[in-house]
Amino acid sequence: MSEQEEIKLFKNINDGIIEAQRRLFERKAKLGENVIVADANGMPVEITAKEALKRINNNLCSK
Numbered sequence: 936m937s938e939q940e941e942i943k944l945f946k947n948i949n950d951g952i953i954e955a956q957r958r959l960f961e962r963k964a965k966l967g968e969n970v971i972v973a974d975a976n977g978m979p980v981e982i983t984a985k986e987a988l989k990r991i992n993n994n995l996c997s998k
Contacts, residue, residue: 953991956991958995961984962984967984968984969981969982969983969984970983
């Protein structure tokens with residue numbers, strides 16, 4: 936596998952993970968549930984799924 940093929944593969948895997956995470960947050964937001972995420976120090980914190988969805992959408996828009 937060439938380096939370019941590896942880069943494309945890793946990008947596809949990363950995109951799939953982000954999409955799955957977004958779908959999970961959307962489902963949990965509709966149900967009014969919370970999710971556990973890591974803060975800046977890597978410590979777990981509980982936030983609403985709506986807030987998590989906002990954060991993931993902001994991160995995708997800023998790239």
